[in-house]
Amino acid sequence: MKKAIAADFGGTSIKMGVTQGDSILVKAAPLLTAAYDSPEAIIQAMCATARDLLQRHPDASAVGLGMPGWTDFHRGVLYQLTNVPVWNHEVPARDIMQQALGLPVVLDNDANCMTYAEWKLGAGRGLESLACLTLGTGIGGGIVIHNRMLRGKTVSAAELGQTCIDWRGRSGPFGNRGAIEEYIGNNEFTAEAVAAYASAGITRTAEECTPYQLTIAAQNGCPIAHSLYNGYAEKLSSLIMNLMYSIVPEAVIIGGGVAQAGDLLFKPLREHLKAQLFPVHYAALQLLPAHFGADSGLIGAGLMATDYAAGGLN
Numbered sequence: 001m002k003k004a005i006a007a008d009f010g011g012t013s014i015k016m017g018v019t020q021g022d023s024i025l026v027k028a029a030p031l032l033t034a035a036y037d038s039p040e041a042i043i044q045a046m047c048a049t050a051r052d053l054l055q056r057h058p059d060a061s062a063v064g065l066g067m068p069g070w071t072d073f074h075r076g077v078l079y080q081l082t083n084v085p086v087w088n089h090e091v092p093a094r095d096i097m098q099q100a101l102g103l104p105v106v107l108d109n110d111a112n113c114m115t116y117a118e119w120k121l122g123a124g125r126g127l128e129s130l131a132c133l134t135l136g137t138g139i140g141g142g143i144v145i146h147n148r149m150l151r152g153k154t155v156s157a158a159e160l161g162q163t164c165i166d167w168r169g170r171s172g173p174f175g176n177r178g179a180i181e182e183y184i185g186n187n188e189f190t191a192e193a194v195a196a197y198a199s200a201g202i203t204r205t206a207e208e209c210t211p212y213q214l215t216i217a218a219q220n221g222c223p224i225a226h227s228l229y230n231g232y233a234e235k236l237s238s239l240i241m242n243l244m245y246s247i248v249p250e251a252v253i254i255g256g257g258v259a260q261a262g263d264l265l266f267k268p269l270r271e272h273l274k275a276q277l278f279p280v281h282y283a284a285l286q287l288l289p290a291h292f293g294a295d296s297g298l299i300g301a302g303l304m305a306t307d308y309a310a311g312g313l314n
Contacts, residue, residue: 002309003060005050005103006302008110008295009033009067011083011137014042016049018057019064019302022121024295028053033084039091042084047100054101062104063097064305066113066297068140072155076107082138106301106308111158112149113300114255114290115142120303122291123253131249132290133160133239135256139181145247161185165238183235186211186257193228200224215261229261230268237272244273244281255290262289 001021008015013030028049036042046065054060068082076094081087098105108116115132124130128147134140139161143150150157161181162172169178182188193209202224207213218225240252258265266287274282292299307313 002062002306003057004302004305004309005053005057005060005063005101006298006305007046007050007063007065008113008297008301009065009081011068014046015298016046016053017298018053018060019299021303022117022292022299024298026053026056037086039078039081039087039089039093040096042087043091043093043096043100047097050097050101060103062106062305062309063101064113064301064303064308065093065097065105065107066110066301067093067107068110068138070156071107071109073106073108073112073151074155076105078107104305104309106304106313108301108304109140109142110297111140112142113298113304114140114292114296115144115158115253115300116149116304117292117296117300118253118255118290119144121299122296123288124251127250129247129249130251130253131158131160131240131243131247132253132255133236134290134296135184135186135236135254135258137186139185139239140256143247143249145249160239160243163239163242165235180235180239184232184258189214189228189232189258192231193225196224196228211258211261215264218261218264226264229264232258233265233268234272236265237269237276240269240273240285240287241276244277244285248281248284250284251286251288253288253290255292255296259289 003020006019017027018025070079078093079090094105094107118124130144132142141158141160143158162179164178165180166178170182172179190206190209197204214225
């Protein structure tokens, strides 16, 4: 497989490296987004890092950019960058970097990059249809149907974190009621845990109720933590139920920090889904943990880049 320069853009830092298939050959020092006062300054820093990586790996054939926020895959435009206030307008990031580096550049949403990695070389390898969920501060998603990434007319399909699980529920960022992200994002999960412990007369800080800490507590037999994971799974099952009744993917692949809880999440999730789905739907569904961890976005961006340069990316 050919090499690529890949970038995985987070709210606080940008990871960049050289990938080859499912391997990361080298990583550059992260770029801290708070250090830059404009999108142009961020892009210049990314180009400088890319040039340094190219000096060490001159046979890299393309550049892949995974960005959180609303991206236009076809035009190579990033409209708004999640959690980076200075990036609040349309920027043709692909064309700028393509001209600066002299290589083909592909730009896509970071959850789509994660999905691409899992579909091509990860847990979904060999499947024709799947949905990927990444569970973190927000809920990201990507969908593959009949061996094609689902993008939609506005190139913004699979924003699954904004889909409704309660039509009279909490307001999402766009006025959408009951958005699942408002219930099972990391911050919401932590706040629910603090309240649950308080109701039991136990004081816990938010730092003591992160998903990681709750996983440890549940593994050590804490009934409150177990109950919280059951509630989390019940909410998540509503989203997956809707996916099964609408697009019937062969598998739902789940990644992100909460997915590291293993059976604490997956066991009650299967039970809730079994109670909500037609038997034929439940029998057809594979619930799979993501194969790639924190590097899935970087690997997916690199895979997209090499496929794009070879003319095989749709």
